[in-house]
Amino acid sequence: MKPGARIAAVIELYDGWTQTRDDADRVISGYFGNRRYIGGGDRREISERFYNLIRHQARLGWWLAECGYEFQDGRARMIAELVLQDNRSADDISDMFSGEQFCPNPLHPAEKHLINKLTGKTLDHDGQPGAVKTELPKWLYAELLKLHHENLPAEMAAYNQPAKLDLRVNRLRGTVEDAIKSLQADGIHNIEKLPYAPNGLRLPLGVNMLVTAAYKDGLIEIQDEASQICVRLVDAKPGMHILDMCAGGGGKTLGMASDMRGKGRILACDTHGGRLDNSRKRAKRAGAGDCIQQRIISDERDSWLRNKSGFFDRVLLDVPCSGLGTLRRNPALRWRIGQRDIRTLMANQSKILKAGAAKVTKGGRLIYATCSIMPEENERLIETFMRDRKDFRPVPINEIWPDAPKSVPVPGGKDKPWLRLSPNEHGTDGFFVAVFERTAKGKVK
Numbered sequence: 001m002k003p004g005a006r007i008a009a010v011i012e013l014y015d016g017w018t019q020t021r022d023d024a025d026r027v028i029s030g031y032f033g034n035r036r037y038i039g040g041g042d043r044r045e046i047s048e049r050f051y052n053l054i055r056h057q058a059r060l061g062w063w064l065a066e067c068g069y070e071f072q073d074g075r076a077r078m079i080a081e082l083v084l085q086d087n088r089s090a091d092d093i094s095d096m097f098s099g100e101q102f103c104p105n106p107l108h109p110a111e112k113h114l115i116n117k118l119t120g121k122t123l124d125h126d127g128q129p130g131a132v133k134t135e136l137p138k139w140l141y142a143e144l145l146k147l148h149h150e151n152l153p154a155e156m157a158a159y160n161q162p163a164k165l166d167l168r169v170n171r172l173r174g175t176v177e178d179a180i181k182s183l184q185a186d187g188i189h190n191i192e193k194l195p196y197a198p199n200g201l202r203l204p205l206g207v208n209m210l211v212t213a214a215y216k217d218g219l220i221e222i223q224d225e226a227s228q229i230c231v232r233l234v235d236a237k238p239g240m241h242i243l244d245m246c247a248g249g250g251g252k253t254l255g256m257a258s259d260m261r262g263k264g265r266i267l268a269c270d271t272h273g274g275r276l277d278n279s280r281k282r283a284k285r286a287g288a289g290d291c292i293q294q295r296i297i298s299d300e301r302d303s304w305l306r307n308k309s310g311f312f313d314r315v316l317l318d319v320p321c322s323g324l325g326t327l328r329r330n331p332a333l334r335w336r337i338g339q340r341d342i343r344t345l346m347a348n349q350s351k352i353l354k355a356g357a358a359k360v361t362k363g364g365r366l367i368y369a370t371c372s373i374m375p376e377e378n379e380r381l382i383e384t385f386m387r388d389r390k391d392f393r394p395v396p397i398n399e400i401w402p403d404a405p406k407s408v409p410v411p412g413g414k415d416k417p418w419l420r421l422s423p424n425e426h427g428t429d430g431f432f433v434a435v436f437e438r439t440a441k442g443k444v445k
Contacts, residue, residue, distance in 0.1 A: 001042045004096040004103030007078060009038075010049040011104060014074035017054075017332065024054060024332040044206060048162075053077050054331045055160050056085065058132045059123045066127075067117045075104065079111055083118040090115045135160055135331075139339055140324075147375055151424075158424035163328035165203040166194065168223040168251075171258045172287045176201065182214040196404070196426065197228035199258070218285040223251050226325070226421045226431035230318070230369050231255035233419070233433050235400050238263040240313040245269050245300070245356050250279025250292075252318055257288035267312075269297045269305065300355035313364045317356045319349045321370040321377050325430025328423055346376055353385055357392065360438045366392065369433045373422070378432040382418060385436075392436040400435060 001009075009031075017027045028047055032038060038046070053060070053074070060077045063084060069076060082088040082096075093115060097104040107115075124133065131141035134156035141152075148155050169179045176199060180191055188207055194200030201220070203209075214220045236242055236256040244253045247268035256266055270276050276294040283289045297305050322337045322345060323330060353368060360366050368385075370377050386394060394417035398404060418434035 001038065002100070002103060004098055004100065006042055006046050006049070007082075007096050008102060008104045009042075009046045010053065011074040011078050013046070013050045014053050014077065017050075018074070021332075021336055023336075024051065024330065049078075049081075051162070051331055052085065053081060054335075055135065056081060056123055057335065058135045059125075059128065060084070062125075062128055062132045063118060063121070063123075064114075066125075067114055069110070069114050076111075076114070079107075079114060080118060083115055084121055084123045090119070136334055140334060140337075143374065143376075147373075155422060155424045158422065159327040159430070160331070161328060161423070162205060163224070163423070163429065165205060165207055165209070165222065166224045166228070167201040167203065167209070167220045168197070168228050168255060168258075169199040169201065170219055170221060170254065170286050170288075171199060172262055173217060173219040179214050179219050182217075182219060183212060186212045186214070188212065194225045194228070196428075197225045197232065200225050200228050216285075218287055221251060221254060221282070221286070223255065224429045224431075226371070226426075226428035227252060228255060229419075229421065229428070230367070230431065230433050231259065233397065233400050233435055234259075234314055234316055234367050235365070236260050236264075236314060240264045241311065242266045242314040242316065243269070243308070243312040243356075243359050244316045244318070245305075245352065245359070246316075246318050246320060247279060247294070248272075248275050248318070250276075250282050250294075252316060253279060253292060254282060254286050254288055256314075256316070257283070257286070257291050260291065262288055262291050264291055266292045267295060267308075268292055269295045269302075271297060271299060300352045305355075305359070309358045310361050312359050312361060314367065315356045315359045315364070316367045316369070317352055318369045319352050321345055321349065321372040322374055323371055324373045325371040325422075325432075328429065342374060342376055346381060349377060349381055350384070353381065357385075357389060357436075357438075360392075362438050362440060364438055365395065366436045366438065367433065368436075369431070371429055371431055373430040373432075378420070378434075379418065382434045389436075391438060391440040393439050395435040395437050397433075397435070 013031055017024055032043055060080045061072055063080055064072055064076055082093050094107055097107050099106045131138045134153055145152055169176045183191055190204055192202040194202055209215045209222060231252050234256055236259040238260050242256055247253050247270045250268055253266055253268045268279055273296050280294050283292045323333055357366055396417045397419045421428045421431040
C-alpha cells in the first residue's frame with residue numbers, strides 16, 4: 001500500500017471507532033477481516049498508527065482546540081499526529097493527502113494553515129492540564145492522582161507505551177531453555193528472560209507466536225508477567241483441589257496446572273461457555289486436560305457450585321473488572337469506562353468475593369486479583385473484606401514469595417498484604433493481588 005493509503009485506512013478506522021466506541025481490537029479485527037488483501041506489514045503500521053491516535057487522544061484534541069480548528073475527526077487528528085509526533089513537513093503530508101486512489105483527499109486551505117500552526121511543536125505542552133498530559137478523562141485523573149500523587153505522570157507515561165510480548169513456558173512440556181531453543185530454531189531472537197516470573201520470556205512486538213512450533217506443541221502460552229506473578233502467589237501444589245471461579249480463557253488455570261505438575265484437580269468456572277471452550281482447547285494443547293474440569297455457571301450463586309462450600313485448598317478470584325491495568329494493550333478503555341461502570345463492577349466483585357470465600361476449606365487460601373488500577377476495585381474492597389471476615393487472615397506477600405526480587409516493593413505486615421504491579425515500576429500490566437487464609441470454619445456472612 002502507498003503511505004497515503006495506509007493513512008486513509010487509519011482515518012477510517014478512527015472515525016469508525018469514535019462512532020461506535022466499540023472495543024478497539026474488535027474494530028481492527030472487523031476492518032481487516034473485510035479487507036484480507038491488506039498485507040501483514042501494512043496491517044501492523046495501520047494498527048500502530050490507529051492505536052497511537054487513541055493513546056494521544058487528549059493531547060491531539062487539546063492542540064486542535066488551541067489552534068482554533070473546528071474539527072476533531074480522524075482526518076484532523078491524523079494531520080496533527082503527523083506534525084506533532086512524526087515531525088512531518090507540510091510537503092510530506094501533502095504527498096500523502098494526494099487524492100489518488102485509496103489516498104485521502106487533498107489538503108484544503110484550513111488544513112494547511114493548521115499544519116503551519118503546529119509545525120515546530122510537539123505533543124506535550126506546559127499549558128496542558130494534568131488530565132490532558134496524562135491522557136485521562138477528568139474523573140479518572142482525579143481518582144488516580146489520589147493514589148499516585150506526583151508520580152502520576154510517570155505512571156501514565158508507562159501505560160501509554162505499547163507492551164512487549166510476554167510468554168509463559170509450560171513446564172508440563174519442557175523447560176525455559178527448551179522454549180528458547182525452539183523459538184530460535186523458528187528464527188526468533190532478542191529473547192529475554194522475565195525479571196520476576198521464573199518461567200517467563202519476553203519478545204519484541206510483531207512476532208507471530210501462533211505459527212511457532214513451541215506454541216503449537218503447547219510449550220509456551222502468551223501471558224503477561226503480572227498474570228504469571230498472580231499464579232505464583234496462588235502457590236498451587238501437586239494434589240491440591242483448586243477453584244478458578246472466573247477462569248475466562250484459562251491462562252491462569254494452565255499456569256496453576258503447570259505448577260501442580262498436572263497432579264490434582266482444578267475446577268475452572270465461568271459464565272461464558274465460549275471462553276471455557278477456548279480454555280478446554282488450550283488445556284489439551286498444554287497437556288493439562290486430565291487435571292482441569294471446565295464448568296459453566298449461572299453466576300456466583302450457582303446452585304451446583306454452592307454445594308462445593310468449604311471444599312477447595314485454593315480459590316482464585318480473578319474477578320471481572322474495569323481492565324484499566326491493561327491500557328498498554330487496550331488504550332481505548334480509559335475513554336469507555338465511566339464512574340457508573342466502576343460502581344457496578346464493585347458491587348459484582350463484592351458478591352463474587354463473598355461467594356468465593358465460602359468455597360475455601362479451613363487452612364486453604366483465597367486469592368483476589370484484578371487487572372485494574374482503581375483503588376475502589378482493589379484496596380477499598382479488600383479492606384471491607386478484612387473488616388467483615390474475621391475467619392480469614394491476610395497473608396503477607398513476602399510470606400508466600402520469600403525470594404521475591406528486591407526490586408518488587410512487597411508490602412510487609414498483616415494490615416496491607418496486597419501487591420500492586422505497574423508498567424512504570426515493574427514493566428508489567430497494572431495488576432492487584434491479595435491473599436487470605438481461612439483460619440476457621442463458619443457460616444458465610
